[in-house]
Amino acid sequence: MAEFDVEVVFTVALKAVKDAGEIIKEAFYKKKAVLTKSCAVDLVTETDQAVEKMLIGRIKENFPNHMFIGEESVAAGEKCDLTDEPTWIVDPVDGTMNFVHSFPHSCISLAVLYHKDIHIGIIYNPILDQMFTAKLGQGAFLNDKPIRASEETELGKSLVIAEFGTNRDLQKMESVLKNITALMNKVHGLRAMGSAALNMASVASGGADCYFEYGIHVWDIAAGTLIVREAGGVCIDTEGGPLDLMSRRMICASSEKLALQIIPLLTQLKLERD
Amino acid sequence: MTEFDVEEVFTVALKAVKDAGEIIKEAFYKKKAVLTKSCAVDLVTETDQAVEKMLIGRIKENFPNHLFIGEESVAAGEKCDLTDETTWIIDPVDGTMNFVHSFPHSCISLAVLYHKDIHIGIIYNPILDQMFTAKLGQGAFLNDKPIQASEETELGKSLVIAECGTNWDLQTMESVLKNISALMNKVHGLRAMGSAALNMASVASGGADCYFQYGSHVWDIAAGTLIVREAGGVCIDTEGGPLDLMSRRMICASSEKLALQIIPLLTPLKLERD
Numbered sequence: 001m002a003e004f005d006v007e008v009v010f011t012v013a014l015k016a017v018k019d020a021g022e023i024i025k026e027a028f029y030k031k032k033a034v035l036t037k038s039c040a041v042d043l044v045t046e047t048d049q050a051v052e053k054m055l056i057g058r059i060k061e062n063f064p065n066h067m068f069i070g071e072e073s074v075a076a077g078e079k080c081d082l083t084d085e086p087t088w089i090v091d092p093v094d095g096t097m098n099f100v101h102s103f104p105h106s107c108i109s110l111a112v113l114y115h116k117d118i119h120i121g122i123i124y125n126p127i128l129d130q131m132f133t134a135k136l137g138q139g140a141f142l143n144d145k146p147i148r149a150s151e152e153t154e155l156g157k158s159l160v161i162a163e164f165g166t167n168r169d170l171q172k173m174e175s176v177l178k179n180i181t182a183l184m185n186k187v188h189g190l191r192a193m194g195s196a197a198l199n200m201a202s203v204a205s206g207g208a209d210c211y212f213e214y215g216i217h218v219w220d221i222a223a224g225t226l227i228v229r230e231a232g233g234v235c236i237d238t239e240g241g242p243l244d245l246m247s248r249r250m251i252c253a254s255s256e257k258l259a260l261q262i263i264p265l266l267t268q269l270k271l272e273r274d
Numbered sequence: 275m276t277e278f279d280v281e282e283v284f285t286v287a288l289k290a291v292k293d294a295g296e297i298i299k300e301a302f303y304k305k306k307a308v309l310t311k312s313c314a315v316d317l318v319t320e321t322d323q324a325v326e327k328m329l330i331g332r333i334k335e336n337f338p339n340h341l342f343i344g345e346e347s348v349a350a351g352e353k354c355d356l357t358d359e360t361t362w363i364i365d366p367v368d369g370t371m372n373f374v375h376s377f378p379h380s381c382i383s384l385a386v387l388y389h390k391d392i393h394i395g396i397i398y399n400p401i402l403d404q405m406f407t408a409k410l411g412q413g414a415f416l417n418d419k420p421i422q423a424s425e426e427t428e429l430g431k432s433l434v435i436a437e438c439g440t441n442w443d444l445q446t447m448e449s450v451l452k453n454i455s456a457l458m459n460k461v462h463g464l465r466a467m468g469s470a471a472l473n474m475a476s477v478a479s480g481g482a483d484c485y486f487q488y489g490s491h492v493w494d495i496a497a498g499t500l501i502v503r504e505a506g507g508v509c510i511d512t513e514g515g516p517l518d519l520m521s522r523r524m525i526c527a528s529s530e531k532l533a534l535q536i537i538p539l540l541t542p543l544k545l546e547r548d
Contacts, residue, residue: 101482104481184450189315189438192465207378
């Protein structure tokens with residue numbers, strides 16, 4: 001088992017994310033060459049790949065025994081197995097659709113797990129210069145200022161993020177519409193910003209009260225899960241049980257009480273595990 | 275007819291908006307006393323009222339002959355008549371729901387019209403420090419840097435903003451759902467940020483390609499209309515004809531070609547005029 005010193009790892013991770021942010025900033029307002037993955041709206045660019053390659057290199061250089069799960073590596077055929085070893089889980093550009101459109105809500109999402117527990121979570125939007133961080137047991141921060149989830153418990157006063165997703169499968173799209181319909185006249189408002197990690201950061205910083213999604217991957221939610229929890233919020237399975245990072249679904253909220261009022265309104269989906 | 279010197283008026287308007295931004299920033303992360311207007315999700319706070327009062331005072335001080343249409347004044351019983359006189363049209367806090375939740379997408383929206391043409395448009399998000407401005411015939415700017423709409427013409431590559439709105443009337447909600455269903459598998463992506471003016475600013479700056487709204491008021495769209503047009507985009511009626519500022523509906527887009535592909539997918543709504 002590789003050793004794990006959270007402060008040493010965090011220092012390297014933070015620097016790596018900042019440097020990766022420069023790659024994104026450089027490319028953000030330029031024209032992008034865009035490829036599609038599973039369907040016409042599941043996008044990838046050379047920036048996604050450059051950022052991931054840079055981060056893998058940084059990890060190998062500093063921690064040759066650590067493991068790595070990255071969105072583009074998995075897309076290229078790498079496995080997505082989570083063991084007890086220190087494991088870095090990375091989405092190099094979360095919100096690629098936004099990045100392609102120069103709509104300023106994209107981020108790097110990076111988490112480090114050890115014994116399958118999330119010890120470090122970092123979400124960085126380099127365009128708006130928002131650095132969300134958390135270390136297990138040490139609270140959550142935005143640009144080094146502490147953040148807290150909103151503590152909202154009332155359904156009717158909750159601002160909920162509900163995404164349309166990047167999957168055009170008919171069953172998925174029907175469930176998205178059902179969920180929006182079920183929520184729209186019961187909550188304070190619905191929002192859709194296009195980045196899973198930044199949505200979780202919104203819940204962690206109190207701006208939104210709940211975000212759920214079916215179809216996300218472990219790399220979309222690992223960092224956000226720690227940051228929401230360290231901010232006093234909850235992150236659980238969409239059926240109310242404990243979160244399973246590989247289950248492709250998640251609900252996070254300012255309070256368990258709120259999550260448990262939203263859950264019965266949702267149409268559940270079972271998806272192929274990561 | 276009062277005289278109109280665009281540079282002089284713009285200088286006063288810009289300073290007024292910056293000062294109003296300080297009122298919003300001061301209150302943003304605090305707890306708010308919230309009242310409802312037409313329904314449970316049509317909100318107003320003392321900040322909306324304080325900002326509008328401050329702006330009216332600033333106008334009267336500098337231009338005692340100018341006229342004024344403001345969201346909270348109209349809510350309090352003032353008329354909403356647009357004449358050829360120099361008229362300031364103001365939404366003191368656009369995205370009040372977001373403001374109440376400390377979700378950082380609120381803004382002041384201010385326009386100045388003369389002979390019913392929009393000569394000045396200013397949209398200011400003081401939390402993210404984004405100042406969008408335009409003067410008729412002089413281009414559009416974000417923090418003094420020129421901005422351009424995206425020039426997107428393809429429906430399938432367009433990022434579209436579609437809001438759920440703050441009207442729980444059954445017919446309105448049904449039309450919102452129909453529009454979302456009609457668009458969701460045809461466009462690149464759907465977004466909902468919760469502020470009409472900032473949505474228009476997104477189209478003007480190229481981040482989004484289209485935003486339409488039924489139920490908007492003149493104060494939500496007047497500034498954005500000029501800014502989108504000065505950025506090279508279009509702003510027209512949801513049935514394709516010229517925009518009627520008092521019609522309670524609007525579609526703006528990166529190009530007329532794109533708008534005309536989206537319009538046939540929309541369910542039309544006729545609403546009570548401003």
